[in-house]
Amino acid sequence: MHHITPGRAIAAHHEESKTPYFVVWGALLVLTAIEVVLAYKQVFRPLHMLEVLMALSIVKSALIIGYFMHLKFEAATMKWILMISLVLCLTLMFVFFADAFRILSLGAR
């Protein structure tokens, strides 16, 4: 059983550098600050603002998933299967937005 004991597997990648994690942390804080400033100054119209904020949030979540959750360093099959299924399922929910916009353009109160 020696080849699958956790201790060995863990010891295989020790002494990992901490620098990338602090860089990612800094990047996340900076991106958050940018979001807050954009919203605070109301730089864009609401719909445009939504797009910009979501784009920044997707960058932030990619950093969190890739580095903090370590997915960048997992097997390629794991990366692709997990991320493709997640994005596909979430994208399906966009089907409701056509309806949300329809209510607006109908002028419903």
Add this chain to the structure above:
Amino acid sequence: MADVAVDHIAASGVYEPSLFGTYSKKIGMWLFLLSDSLTFGALLFAYSYGRISTPNWPTPFGKSSIINATIMTGCLLSSSVTMVLAVLAARVSDRKKTLLWLLATMFFGTAFIVLHAKEWTGLIGEGLTPFNNPWAANVPQFGGTFFTLTGMHMLHVTLGVIYLGVVALRKKFLPVLLVIWLVGWLVIPAGSVFHTGIHVLLAAAIVAAIVLFLKPKIYDAHDVEVAGLYWHFVDLVWMFIFPLVYLMSTKVV
């Protein structure tokens, strides 16, 4: 002898290797997080649907709310870094540092919960409930979607802190949790939603006790890493709630 037999079977390829080339606990957590992200996805989409389709959606978040929410975001982001440091310390079997960083993560998580609870209390004080909206009476769904979404997230953070506490302190965490529950219940005024809400801690303590007594073990680096996955996910969800709920409804200019 049994080990040798199993080893022989494994070597001869009777058992398939894991699909993703990693241990099954981690795959289990990833699958749970995938399903959980669909839960949060549905709530976020429901909130956004209301936001888009309702012209007079309230924008109640003034300067102090935004500053508060930004500090909360900073707490969660910092807790993610301390969590990473805990995972790295666990990998090199540094138990003392692992414990220290896990406690730091729990501290930031608790700070988040306290700040959020304060903010909720303020909003409720202004008359916001799941069924009533003081700023625009014909948009009651603001309260409903707001409290469901942020409440679900707050529940996740709370359970995350407890999860980390169990991994860090094991059975020693149970009395801590029960004391916090009892003191919280007695101190929080009866009118507050958190007077009832704090019973989540009691329920979690019972579940944690069942796990800790039925399957006592010393949590290893893998357990810390899996707990970390959950914690980072909670952070990740907030990265969407913060802009969608708070930044899109600012009342500053």
